[in-house]
Amino acid sequence: MYFSVKGKFIVSLLFSLSWMGFSFWYSQPWYSDLSNEIGAFLAYFVITFVAIVPGFMNAFVAMALLLDRRPKVIVDQHYPPVTILIAAYNEGASIASTLSGIFLQDYPADIRIIVINDGSSDKTVDSVKALQSDHPNLELVDLGHNGGKASALNHGLAKCTTDIIISIDADSYILKDGIRHLVGRYLSDPINTKAVAGEILIRNSRENWVTKAQEWDYFLGIATIKRIQSLFQGTLVAQGAFSLYDRKTVLELGGWPEMVGEDIVLTWRILSAGYRVGHAEDALAFTDCPNTLSKFIHQRRRWSRGLIEAFKDNPTILIKPRFSTLYIWWNTLFPLMDIAFTFGFIPGLILACFGIYWIAGPMTLSLLPMAFLLNWQMYLKGKAMFNAENLTVRANLLGFLSYVFAYGLVLQPACVYGYFSEMLNLRKSWGTK
DSSP states (O other): OOOOHHHHHHHHHHHHHHHHHHHHHHTHHHHHHHHHHHOHHHHHHHHIIIIIHHHHHHHHHHHHHHHOOOOOOOSSOOOOOEEEEEEESSOTTTHHHHHHHHHTOOOSSOEEEEEEEOSOSSSHHHHHHHHHTTOTTEEEEEOSSOOOHHHHHHHHHTTOOSSEEEEEOTTEEEOTTHHHHHHHHHHHSOTTEEEEEEEEEESSTTSOHHHHHHHHIIIIIIHHHHHHHHHTTOOSOOOTTEEEEEHHHHHHTTSSOSSTTHHHHHHHHHHHTTOEEEEEEEEEEEEOOOOSHHHHHHHHHHHHHHHHHHHHHOGGGGGOOSTTHHHHHHHHHHHHHHHHIIIIIHHHHHHHTTTOOSSSSHHHHTTHHHHHHHHHHHHHHHHHHHHHTTOOOOOOHHHHHHHHHTHHHHHHHHHHHHHHHHHTTOOOOOOOO
16 A cells, blocks of 8 residues: 555654653653652753653654655666765775775776875875776875865865765775665655765774674664655755765755764755755665764764754754654754753763662653664664675674663763854864764
8 A cells, every 4th residue: 555755754743742642641740759859840851851852753763664665776777977085084094995895886887986185194195096006987186284074075076077976984885786776776766866875884893882882873773864864855964974966966055064064064955955865775884983982972072063053054944844844853852852861861860879760760661662662663674674785783782782771871961062062162173973
């Protein structure tokens, strides 16, 4: 039975609103008891943004996943030539591996590769030059000084002539069918699609608990959010690590903006202009994630700053009449949820260790059924995609436990740090992806 996108949206929204209404009714004793301890305003703020709003979001995504049936990529279509842009800053240890994955692509048309060296002080340039003699489609642009990722990509953009451009991080390894799947999804999606995000997974997940936890974040959370946003016509981040763009649209919008969140700001400009952004869940790129807590915090701080930058750059996106506008409004709530978690739930966990269950206690356990349903749905979708690519979801129990029980204790305070860094206009840097 055919179920329209509009129908899926309405069913998902009604289900999530019903769940939120039930949660609010069920939580009334919690609201009352906590109000007596910390006051009504703080009690309603903490419970609403720690439990009620996240529950609504989880319910919406869980139902949307149940209803999602991705259209097949059109077979036997004409694949045009593409240009790949790689901004590299001190990537001497990984750039050769990244390029080797591109050389092995089964893409049925020409691939031109432009590596933009953004003032590296290591062996990045030497590594690229060593490969040029055997690969005439590989071009090096040496900027000589570090100007930031957006500047580097714009220098590469100026040299592009193909209609399709693809950005890849200098430490990402693309599976051999990744480019074909990415372009195939773009050609098969609605005509107003002007960008497509690939699927980012973790390559260095075996290093320690920090990378092991991030493996589940990418495999479950980030992948699912992009999938559902694409279902409702507007993936919110075509990430720089592996995404496709329509060259003329990027030029029309001024290229990559000189901001720390250049990819999310560009994506929102595309959406604000009335275009669609898709997602290719089978176009796989394995990238290196931060392997220390300090690097992880810096990354998520930068991502959070990018979100605020996107709002400042595209304020009218909140009133665009499209399904994806719901997700834009969700993003306005993320700072409030992160603040409630950081200054409400984390102290509540500490109090619970001493037998004081004002915030973390029996009532919060009632959130587990919806969280379990959502994570189970996300796992099944991810596993099905892996099976189609002849990949195996490896055992990673330590990472999963870290992801479930410890990840948010670092992630959400880091996000709060990022929000305030942007609001206070603190110094910006490219940093880690």
